[in-house]
Amino acid sequence: MLGAIAHRGPDAQGVHVEARLAMGTRRLAIVDLIGGRQPLYSEDGSICAVYNGEIYNHEELRAPLVRGGHRLASDTDGEILPHLYEERGIDLVDELNGMFAFALWDARAGRLHLARDRFGVKPLYYAWDGRTLAFSSEVRALLEAGRVRASLDVDACLELLTFQNILSDQSLFRGVSLLPAGSVLTLDAGGLSLRSYWDPLPRHERTGDLDELSGRIGECFSRAVERQLMSDVELASYLSGGLDTGAVTAEARRRLPRLTTFSTGFDVSGAVGMEAGFDELADAAALAGHLDTHHHELVLDSQDMEMVLPRLVRHLEEPRMSFSYPNYLTAGVASRWVKVVLSGVGGDELFGGYPWRYALADGRPDFDERYFSYWERLLPASELASALRPGLVSESDLARPRAVFDAVRAPAGDLPELDRILYTESKTFLHGLLVIEDKLSMAHSLESRVPFLDNDLVDLMLTIPAESKLYGRRSKELFRRAMVGVLPEEVVSRPKTGFTPPQATWFKRDQMGYVRATLLSEQACDHGLLEPDYVRRIIDEHEQGTADRRLLLWTLLGLEWWQRIFLDGEHVT
Numbered sequence: 110m111l112g113a114i115a116h117r118g119p120d121a122q123g124v125h126v127e128a129r130l131a132m133g134t135r136r137l138a139i140v141d142l143i144g145g146r147q148p149l150y151s152e153d154g155s156i157c158a159v160y161n162g163e164i165y166n167h168e169e170l171r172a173p174l175v176r177g178g179h180r181l182a183s184d185t186d187g188e189i190l191p192h193l194y195e196e197r198g199i200d201l202v203d204e205l206n207g208m209f210a211f212a213l214w215d216a217r218a219g220r221l222h223l224a225r226d227r228f229g230v231k232p233l234y235y236a237w238d239g240r241t242l243a244f245s246s247e248v249r250a251l252l253e254a255g256r257v258r259a260s261l262d263v264d265a266c267l268e269l270l271t272f273q274n275i276l277s278d279q280s281l282f283r284g285v286s287l288l289p290a291g292s293v294l295t296l297d298a299g300g301l302s303l304r305s306y307w308d309p310l311p312r313h314e315r316t317g318d319l320d321e322l323s324g325r326i327g328e329c330f331s332r333a334v335e336r337q338l339m340s341d342v343e344l345a346s347y348l349s350g351g352l353d354t355g356a357v358t359a360e361a362r363r364r365l366p367r368l369t370t371f372s373t374g375f376d377v378s379g380a381v382g383m384e385a386g387f388d389e390l391a392d393a394a395a396l397a398g399h400l401d402t403h404h405h406e407l408v409l410d411s412q413d414m415e416m417v418l419p420r421l422v423r424h425l426e427e428p429r430m431s432f433s434y435p436n437y438l439t440a441g442v443a444s445r446w447v448k449v450v451l452s453g454v455g456g457d458e459l460f461g462g463y464p465w466r467y468a469l470a471d472g473r474p475d476f477d478e479r480y481f482s483y484w485e486r487l488l489p490a491s492e493l494a495s496a497l498r499p500g501l502v503s504e505s506d507l508a509r510p511r512a513v514f515d516a517v518r519a520p521a522g523d524l525p526e527l528d529r530i531l532y533t534e535s536k537t538f539l540h541g542l543l544v545i546e547d548k549l550s551m552a553h554s555l556e557s558r559v560p561f562l563d564n565d566l567v568d569l570m571l572t573i574p575a576e577s578k579l580y581g582r583r584s585k586e587l588f589r590r591a592m593v594g595v596l597p598e599e600v601v602s603r604p605k606t607g608f609t610p611p612q613a614t615w616f617k618r619d620q621m622g623y624v625r626a627t628l629l630s631e632q633a634c635d636h637g638l639l640e641p642d643y644v645r646r647i648i649d650e651h652e653q654g655t656a657d658r659r660l661l662l663w664t665l666l667g668l669e670w671w672q673r674i675f676l677d678g679e680h681v682t
Contacts, residue, residue, distance in 0.1 A: 110133060110245060110250040110251075110253050110254050111124075111133045111134075111135055111250075112253070113245075113247070113249045113250040113252075113253040114135055114245065114246055114247050114249065114250050115135055116424075116551065116552055116553070116554055117135050117137065117161070117246055117247070117551045117554070118134065118135025118136040118137045118161075118554070119135070119137070119554050120136050120137055120138040121135075121136040121138065121146060121147075122134065122135050122136065123136070123146055123147045123148050123159075124148070125148045125157050125159070125214070127216070129219075130214055130221070132148060132157065132159045132212055132214065133159065134147040134148060134159040134160070134161070137448060137551075137554055137556060138342075138448075139163070139340050139341065139342055139448055139449060139556060140163070140184070140185050140186050140339065140340065140341055141183050141184040141185035141341065142341050142342070144182070144183035144184060144185060145183050145184070145185025145186075145187070145188070146183070147159055147160065147187065149182075149187055149188055149190055149191050150182070150191055151191040151192060151194075151195055152179070152180055154216075155215070155216045155217050156191035156194055156195060156213065156214070156215055156216070157191065157213070157214045157216070158187065158190040158191050158194075158211055158212065158213040158214070159211065159212050160187040160190060160209060160210070160211040160212075161209065161210050161211070161231050161246055162187075162207060162208045162209030162210060162211075162226065162230070162231045163186060163207050163208055163209070163337075163339065163556070163558065164186040164187065164189065164205050164206070164207040164209060165186075165206050165207045165336040165337055165339055165563070166204075166205070166206040166207070166336070166564075167186035167187075167188075167189050167207075170189050170193060170204055170205075171188075171189050174189060174192045174193065174196070177196070179192040179195075186207070186339070187211070190211060190213060191213070194213060194215070199213070199222045199224070199293055199295070200306075202224050202293060202306050202307075203306060203307075205226070206336070206563065206564040206565070207226065208226045208228075208230035208231050208558070208559065208562075209224070209225070209226045209230075209231055210223075210224070210225050210226070210231040210232060210233035210246060210288075211223070211224055212244060218297065219297055219298060220295060220296070220297040221242070221295070221296045221297070222293055222294070222295050223235060223244055223288055223293065223294040223295075224288075224292070224293045224294075225288045225289070225290055225291070225292055226290070226291070227290065227291045227307045227309075227562075227564070227567075228290050228291070228309070228455070228535070228539065228540070228543060228559075228562050229288075229289070229290025229291070229540050229543055229544070230543050230546075230547065230559055230562065231246070231547060232246055232247070232287065232544060232547055232548070233245075233246060233287070233288040234246070234247065234248050234251060234280065234285055234286065234287055234288070235251075235285070235286055235288060235294065236251050236256050236257045236284050236285050236286070237286075237296075237301055238256070238284075241256065242296050242301070243256040243257075246551075247426060247548070248280060248282050248285055248426045249426065251282075251285060252282075252675075257282060257283075257284045257285055258284075259282060259675040259676055260282070260283045260284075260676070261281060261282075261283065261672070261676070262279055262280060262281055262282060262283040262284075262285075263501065263504060263505055264277070264279055264505075264506070264509060265277070265279040265280055265281050266281060266638075266668075267493065267505055267506075267507070267509060267510055268509075268510055268513060269281070269427075269428075269429060269487075269664065269668070270487050270488050270493060270496075270664070271484075271485055271486075271487060271488060271489070271490075271493070271510040272484055272485070272486055272487070272510065272514075272537070273429065273430060273431065273486045273487050273660055273664055274429045274430060274486075274537060274538065274541040275287075275427060275429055275541075276510075276513050276514060276517050276536075276537050277513050280426075280427060281426070281427045281671065282426075282675070287544075288303075289303075289305065290536075290540055291305055291306055291307035291308060292304065292305050292306065293306055308520060309532060309535045309536065309567065309571065310520055310521060310532065310571070311521075311524060311528050311531075311532065311571050311572075311574070311575075312571055312572060313528075313572060313573070313574050314572040319577065319580055319586075319587065319590060320590065322573060322577065322587055323587050323588075323590035323591040324591070325569065326566075326569065326570070326587055326588060326591040327591035327592070327595070329563075329565055329566045329569050330356065330360065330560070330561075330566055330588075330591065331360050332563075332565065333560045333561070333563030333565065333566045334357055334360035334361055334364075334451070334560045335360070335364060336560075336563060337451065337558045337560045337563065338361060338364060338365065340449055342447070342448045342449060343367075343369070343446075343447050343448075343449075344361070344365070344368070344447060344449045344450065344451060344558075345368065345369040345370065345371060345443055345446060345447040345449070345450045345451070346358040346361055346368060346369075346370050346371075346402075346450060346451040347370070347371055347372070347439070347443075347450060347451065347452055347453065348370035348371065348372050348393050348396060348397055348402070348404070349372060349389050349392075349393055349453070349606075349608060350372070350389040350390075350391075350392025350393035350394075350395070350396050350600070350603075351389065351392070351453075351600070351603060351605065351606060352456070352462075352585065352588070352589065352592065352596070352600060352601065352603065352605075353453030353456035353457070353462070353561070354452070354453035355396050355592075355596050355600050356453075356456075356588075356592050356595065356596060357451050357452070357453055357560055357561075358370055358396075358400055358402065358451070359400055359592075359595050359596055360560075360595070361451055362400045362401070362402060367403060368400075368402045368403065369402065369403040369404075369405065369446055369447065370393075370397050370400075370402040370403070370404045370405070371404075371405050371406075371407070371439060371442060371443045371450070372389070372390055372393035372394070372397070372404070372405070372406050372407070373390075373406070373407045373408075373409060373435050373438070373439045373442075373608075374388040374389060374390030374393075374406065374407070374408050374409070375387055375388045375408070375409050375410070375435075375610045375611055376388075376408060376409065376410040376411070377611050377614075379614060379618060380611035380614040381614065384611035384612075384613060384614050385611075386606065387606065387609060387610065387611050389606055389608075390406055390408070392600075392603070393406075394406070396596075396597070396600060399597055405442065405446075407438065407439060407442050409435055409438065409610060411615040411618065411619035411620055412619065413434065413438065414432075414434055414610075414615070414620060414623075415620065415623050417434050417437060417438060418434060418666060418667075418670055419670050419673075419674065419679075419681040420437070420552075420681055420682075421433065421434050421437050421549070421667075422667055422670040422671050422674060422681075423674050423681045424437070424548055424549060424552035425545060425548050425549065425667075426548065426671075426675075427544070427671075428664065428666075428667025428668060428670070428671055429541050429544065429545070430541045430542060430544075430545050431609060431660060431663065432609050432610055432612050432663055433545045433549060435608065435609075435610060436545060436546070436549045436550075436608075437549040437552065440549055440550040440552070440553045440555050440557070441552075441553045443553075443555055444550075444553035444554060444555040447555070448554070448555060448556060449555070449556045449557075449558060450550065450555060450556070450557050450558070451557075451558050451560060452546060452557045452558065452559050453559075453561065454539075454542055454543065454546050454557075454559045454561070454562075455539060455543075455559050455561035455562045456561045456585075456588070457585075457605070458531065458534045458535045458538065458539040459535075459561050459562070459566070459567065459570050460570070460578055460584075460585040460587065460588040461527075461531060461575060461578045461579040461584055461585055462584050462585050462605055463534070463584070463605070464579075464582070464583075464584040464605070466483065466530060466534075467527060467530060467579060467582065467584075469483060469526075469530070470525075470526035470527045470530060471526075472526070476526055480530070480533075481511060481514055481515075484514065484537075485510075486660055487660060487661045487664060488661070490507045490508065490510070490511070493505075493507055494507060495640070495643060496639050496640060496643045497638070497639060497640070498637050498638065498639065498640060500637065501637070501638065517533065517536050517537060518532070518533050518536075520532075521533070525574070525575065525576070527574075527575035527576060527579065528574065528575045530575070531575050531578075543559070546559070573587070584604075584605060589601050589602070612659045612663065613651075613657055613659040616651055616652075616658075616659050616662055617651065617652055617654070621648075621652055624648060624662055624666065625648060627666060627669055627670075628644050628648065628662075628665055628666065628669060629641065629644060629645060629648070632669075632673065632677070633669050636669070636672045636676075638668065638672070639665070644665065647661060647662070648662070
């Protein structure tokens with residue numbers, strides 16, 4: 110199992126084995142390079158933990174433990190876990206400000222806890238057969254252990270084909286679940302139990318002067334970035350030229366004598382419409398010059414997807430979300446220089462960065478229906494029925510995606526529409542982004558940190574109504590005001606441009622031969638997922654320009670490679 114995830118921690122490994130339990134860990138050494146070995150133990154050895162992530166407030170949690178007589182074996186951040194457990198039990202998760210997934214064994218009580226951070230920045234998968242619990246940061250370790258056999262979970266696949274994401278805790282692998290964000294799983298003599306310890310539900314308390322609010326936000330954001338600079342190795346930052354990565358980079362650069370930045374752009378020659386403006390390299394270079402960073406650029410063209418897609422799917426394990434191969438390639442470049450990179454993920458969901466989505470919050474009585482239809486990014490239930498092979502339709506509940514969607518949104522049911530939108534995005538879209546952010550950075554032994562999801566900053570923002578965050582229905586209005594004087598005016602006022610290649614153009618032009626050869630191959634037909642005539646039709650629609658099917662084509666390519674790698678055993682280097 111440890112060999113299967115060696116890329117997540119190439120610096121060291123450790124194991125703990127006893128009669129009923131075996132736990133292991135791979136280490137990417139970032140804090141306390143010499144002393145921070147795992148597993149982590151209490152003084153008497155009865156509490157043992159293995160851990161992935163960073164606890165940014167570990168110093169302030171360490172001090173009272175030491176005053177109380179605890180003897181900590183190292184200065185690494187995870188060292189506090191077994192000792193804090195002795196004081197607080199598993200409620201220790203409420204004290205942690207960071208990104209983490211850990212397993213903690215209490216030998217005296219015969220109890221095992223698995224826990225994941227509030228937003229699920231760090232993944233944790235598990236399989237339970239009623240007798241044995243197996244868990245890991247990635248599914249491949251569970252497969253390697255022989256505890257599960259790779260087979261497709263049809264329910265999760267329906268979610269993916271509906272939302273381009275999996276909203277439930279199921280994975281594409283039957284029998285494997287992803288521990289929900291902000292949750293603790295416990296196994297003891299009483300059996301297996303799961304509880305949520307945190308939810309990003311707004312609790313409106315603050316209204317009033319926007320300048321006062323933006324000032325508090327700016328101060329809180331600055332402290333959040335400073336906290337996440339905790340490292341005994343050099344850090345870098347992604348820099349797109351936009352507001353979020355620009356803000357993170359600016360605050361980091363104020364505190365570091367040297368900061369390396371990385372930008373990725375796209376060959377947009379031949380692209381039309383919105384896609385002609387998808388390359389941000391010039392904006393990023395200008396901002397890097399303004400902030401005086403050591404800047405590097407990567408330019409991708411239409412040939413890169415075909416080269417990298419199998420490796421991407423192998424590492425991602427669940428080909429959810431949109432075109433993520435630029436993330437994978439960018440992380441690969443960054444990993445040549447550093448072990449840690451700062452990311453802007455989370456800023457859009459926290460401050461309201463998707464203005465085209467918020468137009469749905471118009472007070473009309475059919476809001477819920479229209480909002481669900483918006484998130485049917487790929488195939489609505491009616492189209493699924495005709496797209497899937499008959500055998501798959503017969504074993505599928507086509508109403509399930511809507512039921513899952515409604516269940517996720519239920520806690521926010523009494524909130525104003527805008528707040529319901531932001532809550533839903535933080536529980537679904539953001540979680541999917543975080544899964545790919547972790548998997549595709551750790552594929553290169555690179556840790557990606559997300560300052561926007563700092564506890565204090567998030568807690569502050571949850572007290573502010575969405576109408577204030579989007580004052581005048583301008584995306585991120587409060588955060589834009591907070592960044593005045595921190596970033597140049599042209600960056601503060603720049604509209605959002607997503608980090609995505611001109612995929613509609615590339616699919617029509619240079620990549621169409623690859624799309625047809627892959628999705629209409631004999632191997633793809635043998636997999637029996639979608640009707641070949643349906644696949645042929647959506648390819649024709651995209652090539653002829655009668656419909657934009659780029660998102661669906663991307664997901665089908667990912668699913669095809671998922672089946673080749675995990676079901677057929679095709680080797681990918």
